[in-house]
Amino acid sequence: xxxxxxxxxxxxxxxxxxxxxxxxxxxxxxxxxxxxxxxxxxxxxxxxxxxxxxxxxxxxxxxxxxxxxxxxxxxxxxxxxxxxxxxxxxxxxxxxxxxxxxxxxxxxxxxxxxxxxxxxxxxxxxxxxxxxxxxxxxxxxxxxxxxxxxxxxxxxxxxxxxxxxxxxxxxxxxxxxxxxxxxxxxxxxxxxxxxxxxxxxxxxxxxxxxxxxxxxxxxxxxxxxxxxxxxxxxxxxxxxxxxxxxxxxxxxxxxxxxxxxxxxxxxxxxxxxxxxxx
Amino acid sequence: xxxxxxxxxxxxxxxxxxxxxxxxxxxxxxxxxxxxxxxxxxxxxxxxxxxxxxxxxxxxxxxxxxxxxxxxxxxxxxxxxxxxxxxxxxxxxxxxxxxxxxxxxxxxxxxxxxxxxxxxxxxxxxxxxxxxxxxxxxxxxxxxxxxxxxxxxxxxxxxxxxxxxxxxxxxxxxxxxxxxxxxxxxxxxxxxxxxxxxxxxxxxxxxxxxxxxxxxxxxxxxxxxxxxxxxxxxxxxxxxxxxxxxxxxxxxxxxxxxxxxxxxxxxxxxxxxxxxxxxxxxxxxxxxxxxxxxxxxxxxxxxxxxxxxxxxxxxxxxxxxxxxxxxxxxxxxxxxxxxxxxxxxxxxxxxxxxxxxxxxxxxxxxxxxxxxxxxxxxxxxxxxxxx
Amino acid sequence: xxxxxxxxxxxxxxxxxxxxxxxxxxxxxxxxxxxxxxxxxxxxxxxxxxxxxxxxxxxxxxxxxxxxxxxxxxxxxxxxxxxxxxxxxxxxxxxxxxxxxxxxxxxxxxxxxxxxxxxxxxxxxxxxxxxxxxxxxxxxxxxxxxxxxxxxxxxxxxxxxxxxxxxxxxxxxxxxxxxxxxxxxxxxxxxxxxxxxxxxxxxxxxxxxxxxxxxxxxxxxxxxxxxxxxxxxxxxxxxxxxxxxxxxxxxxxxxxxxxxxxxxxxxxxxxxxxxxxxxxxxxxxxxxxxxxxxxxxxxxx
Numbered sequence: 015x016x017x018x019x020x021x022x023x024x025x026x027x028x029x030x031x032x033x034x035x036x037x038x039x040x041x042x043x044x045x046x047x048x049x050x051x052x053x054x055x056x057x058x059x060x061x062x063x064x065x066x067x068x069x070x071x072x073x074x075x076x077x078x079x080x081x082x083x084x085x086x087x088x089x090x091x092x093x094x095x096x097x098x099x100x101x102x103x104x105x106x107x108x109x110x111x112x113x114x115x116x117x118x119x120x121x122x123x124x125x126x127x128x129x130x131x132x133x134x135x136x137x138x139x140x141x142x143x144x145x146x147x148x149x150x151x152x153x154x155x156x157x158x159x160x161x162x163x164x165x166x167x168x169x170x171x172x173x174x175x176x177x178x179x180x181x182x183x184x185x186x187x188x189x190x191x192x193x194x195x196x197x198x199x200x201x202x203x204x205x206x207x208x209x210x211x212x213x214x215x216x217x218x219x220x221x222x223x224x225x226x227x228x229x230x231x232x233x234x235x236x237x238x239x240x241x242x243x244x245x246x247x248x249x250x251x252x253x254x255x256x257x258x259x260x261x262x263x264x265x266x267x268x269x270x271x272x273x274x275x276x277x278x279x280x281x282x283x284x285x286x287x288x289x290x291x292x
Numbered sequence: 293x294x295x296x297x298x299x300x301x302x303x304x305x306x307x308x309x310x311x312x313x314x315x316x317x318x319x320x321x322x323x324x325x326x327x328x329x330x331x332x333x334x335x336x337x338x339x340x341x342x343x344x345x346x347x348x349x350x351x352x353x354x355x356x357x358x359x360x361x362x363x364x365x366x367x368x369x370x371x372x373x374x375x376x377x378x379x380x381x382x383x384x385x386x387x388x389x390x391x392x393x394x395x396x397x398x399x400x401x402x403x404x405x406x407x408x409x410x411x412x413x414x415x416x417x418x419x420x421x422x423x424x425x426x427x428x429x430x431x432x433x434x435x436x437x438x439x440x441x442x443x444x445x446x447x448x449x450x451x452x453x454x455x456x457x458x459x460x461x462x463x464x465x466x467x468x469x470x471x472x473x474x475x476x477x478x479x480x481x482x483x484x485x486x487x488x489x490x491x492x493x494x495x496x497x498x499x500x501x502x503x504x505x506x507x508x509x510x511x512x513x514x515x516x517x518x519x520x521x522x523x524x525x526x527x528x529x530x531x532x533x534x535x536x537x538x539x540x541x542x543x544x545x546x547x548x549x550x551x552x553x554x555x556x557x558x559x560x561x562x563x564x565x566x567x568x569x570x571x572x573x574x575x576x577x578x579x580x581x582x583x584x585x586x587x588x589x590x591x592x593x594x595x596x597x598x599x600x601x602x603x604x605x606x607x608x609x610x611x612x613x614x615x616x617x618x619x620x621x622x623x624x625x626x627x628x629x630x631x632x633x634x635x636x637x638x639x640x641x642x643x644x645x646x647x648x649x650x651x652x653x654x655x656x657x658x659x660x661x662x663x664x665x666x667x668x669x670x671x672x673x674x675x676x677x678x679x
Numbered sequence: 680x681x682x683x684x685x686x687x688x689x690x691x692x693x694x695x696x697x698x699x700x701x702x703x704x705x706x707x708x709x710x711x712x713x714x715x716x717x718x719x720x721x722x723x724x725x726x727x728x729x730x731x732x733x734x735x736x737x738x739x740x741x742x743x744x745x746x747x748x749x750x751x752x753x754x755x756x757x758x759x760x761x762x763x764x765x766x767x768x769x770x771x772x773x774x775x776x777x778x779x780x781x782x783x784x785x786x787x788x789x790x791x792x793x794x795x796x797x798x799x800x801x802x803x804x805x806x807x808x809x810x811x812x813x814x815x816x817x818x819x820x821x822x823x824x825x826x827x828x829x830x831x832x833x834x835x836x837x838x839x840x841x842x843x844x845x846x847x848x849x850x851x852x853x854x855x856x857x858x859x860x861x862x863x864x865x866x867x868x869x870x871x872x873x874x875x876x877x878x879x880x881x882x883x884x885x886x887x888x889x890x891x892x893x894x895x896x897x898x899x900x901x902x903x904x905x906x907x908x909x910x911x912x913x914x915x916x917x918x919x920x921x922x923x924x925x926x927x928x929x930x931x932x933x934x935x936x937x938x939x940x941x942x943x944x945x946x947x948x949x950x951x952x953x954x955x956x957x958x959x960x961x962x963x964x965x966x967x968x969x970x971x972x973x974x975x976x977x978x979x980x
Contacts, residue, residue: 029790036787043820044809099712106709110702127964129920131941132957136724142407160720172909173871210867217810231410232365235392243370243395249819257812264811398945541930554826674947678761
């Protein structure tokens with residue numbers, strides 16, 4: 015962090031201004047949303063006074079809370095599974111050359127490009143006609159993992175593609191087992207990429223409407239589906255209150271996840287320094 | 293505070309299954325194995341594996357005396373039911389209701405077409421009752437179990453889309469007319485030609501539904517809204533392509549824009565506009581003079597539903613006069629239940645836009661079942677939208 | 680400067696005495712879970728769609744498929760010229776949005792990675808927070824800001840710039856929505872890549888007498904290329920097929936291909952046509968992506 019600002023190609027002062035503006039862009043709709051969750055009137059567009067009424071009402075909205083519970087079950091499970099197996103795949107795709115790599119990458123891209131409706135319907139047909147699986151939370155989770163994997167693979171690959179294999183070689187020379195060098199060197203180095211991939215997976219899973227609609231069964235309505243139906247008559251303060259609540263809750267979850275990854279990264283950084291010195 | 297109202301991290305997981313993720317994982321792995329096996333069998337044994345629908349062997353044969361579990365999986369539009377409808381039903385019958393939501397007929401239809409979804413009771417609009425019937429997705433009703441059926445207004449016993457209620461029991465009904473902001477449109481709105489008012493140019497919309505959009509054009513041109521005459525359909529197609537140049541969008545999500553003033557006039561479902569009025573008093577609804585479609589949302593039972601008996605019990609329950617009235621008093625649409633009328637708020641039964649007089653009713657036909665010819669409308673609609 | 684190219688280790692043989700699994704086996708073991716997953720939940724469903732795209736549209740079954748009677752005309756129909764402008768429009772909107780995401784995202788990611796200090800993870804989480812609310816809610820919030828009686832018009836009116844601008848229903852509203860919706864997909868991979876960049880290289884470049892611009896193009900850009908490529912892919916590809924954004928922020932003249940395809944499974948009830956359209960879209964994007972990756976020299980394929 016000791017770089018002289020004047021020398022930098024991208025000057026921090028302008029960069030900071032740019033950052034403030036982009037954050038402003040990112041948060042503009044969120045400010046609107048949170049503000050109107052405290053609106054007194056039922057209207058989503060005219061401010062009539064401050065009230066926490068909609069939050070009190072939320073606590074008694076059994077349907078919404080049940081949908082939220084479902085959403086969290088799906089998003090957390092999907093994020094964890096997709097992050098683990100997607101990371102493993104990304105390792106394989108960057109560290110080894112083998113036949114069929116291009117084909118594998120194509121699969122990843124197919125799951126990104128296939129329009130959601132098409133993916134939803136094809137998964138539904140698969141579950142119902144081929145796998146004879148009852149629709150429910152399980153089918154929703156399986157589907158979410160499928161489209162989350164691609165995001166994890168692409169992000170982790172980007173992080174690893176500039177990975178210097180000599181570190182692993184050095185560790186091996188110093189007597190580290192492959193597992194040790196993986197856990198102490200490769201994994202910590204990849205941690206920011208894995209964390210970024212996991213965050214993306216979590217947000218897209220939390221948000222998905224179309225694929226969830228097609229693969230859900232009785233009792234597995236998720237929050238986006240619930241909100242989608244409510245939105246027909248526009249945004250009401252109760253929807254805003256619900257969204258604000260979800261925002262805070264998932265923020266706390268992310269913060270916990272983030273803290274873990276920071277700890278892991280720090281431990282990893284120590285390990286790298288050690289190998290570099292040795 | 294009762295159980296589901298407590299908000300903490302622990303509430304994410306069912307208390308009954310503390311090891312949710314691990315169990316899910318194990319189940320998932322088991323499923324993957326089974327799926328592979330099933331896929332292998334399925335693809336080798338069946339050369340029309342990509343085809344779906346009624347022919348599948350998974351549709352269970354319905355035994356008349358088989359006792360059902362006390363469960364009903366109800367799939368309905370969001371917020372389209374009175375608060376006490378389900379609790380009272382559960383108390384009365386001991387049948388536990390799982391209530392899930394959808395928000396589009398098209399998506400419901402697409403989902404049902406792929407086969408068993410586990411739902412017992414759905415609420416498609418009339419046009420989709422027809423489509424689902426043709427696609428062999430609905431079970432015929434056992435009307436002997438629905439003893440309250442005579443409470444229905446006779447108009448709904450013989451409706452074009454399902455004469456004799458062989459597959460469906462109406463839930464609520466309304467009309468497809470025009471919603472508009474009376475302070476902004478700069479003229480009186482009485483008929484479909486209101487789209488020509490200069491003030492609404494570029495600030496109007498019509499519905500993203502083939503039959504509804506064509507009906508608007510056909511009514512405006514003085515043709516039969518259920519026509520199959522090529523010349524009349526050509527006229528209507530041209531009318532819509534011309535109209536498209538004047539409107540802002542083709543959408544079924546007009547409610548919020550109409551409320552906020554982004555749209556000043558649009559083809560709209562009656563009930564939606566009444567909902568908007570609770571927030572914006574300037575928005576009005578009109579049934580166009582030259583005529584409009586009646587729409588009816590109907591309860592129906594998908595083929596392969598695990599608890600059809602319970603669904604019929606529920607239908608019968610809804611047809612009870614007081615239950616039907618409570619529903620209408622909450623959602624504020626017209627009730628097909630004649631016997632319920634004495635219990636419905638006077639503000640609803642006295643409103644000519646919800647309960648139109650006989651002279652207007654004569655110009656509010658139902659969508660007719662066109663069978664295979666429905667495709668004619670669908671293809672022309674695709675051309676209108678892509679033009 | 681050769682950081683990106685240090686991929687496969689050259690000298691593995693010398694460790695042959697140690698017990699090691701062969702590389703192909705290691706690769707396959709690592710790939711196994713994803714392979715199994717994709718085989719069932721991606722390959723089979725995609726095959727179903729390919730089957731549909733060669734079937735005949737039906738009333739009872741949405742598609743009649745038979746090996747003896749493959750309907751190739753679904754593809755010629757999908758290539759009908761009436762859909763071409765819609766397709767071109769989709770590519771155009773997605774491309775502009777991707778560019779905007781780079782312009783907005785790169786400096787931000789760079790700033791967080793290099794000047795964020797101990798708060799880096801906090802900033803990163805700040806990027807993602809807005810996306811923890813429903814996409815629809817966010818788009819409705821934009822509607823609220825952009826509509827005729829909206830926040831932006833009120834603000835513009837207050838400073839005397841007129842309050843009757845039409846922002847919605849215009850291509851720029853759709854592009855704004857797409858840019859907003861996919862921005863974190865650009866920022867996160869970029870961050871992960873920039874954070875890894877060797878700062879000493881930048882210093883070295885200056886010491887060798889290179890200027891700011893020269894250093895940016897010779898050092899910073901190449902060493903962050905993997906993140907940039909990943910970001911471009913994650914924004915562009917889903918944006919082409921998006922259909923909710925044009926529906927909510929656009930109008931009659933901003934329809935995108937995702938909407939057209941969704942319509943074939945909805946109102947139009949022509950599943951074979953919708954399937955062939957999405958197969959063509961997928962094929963086209965895949966070809967584009969491979970050409971692009973070849974061009975940018977990403978040899979990770």
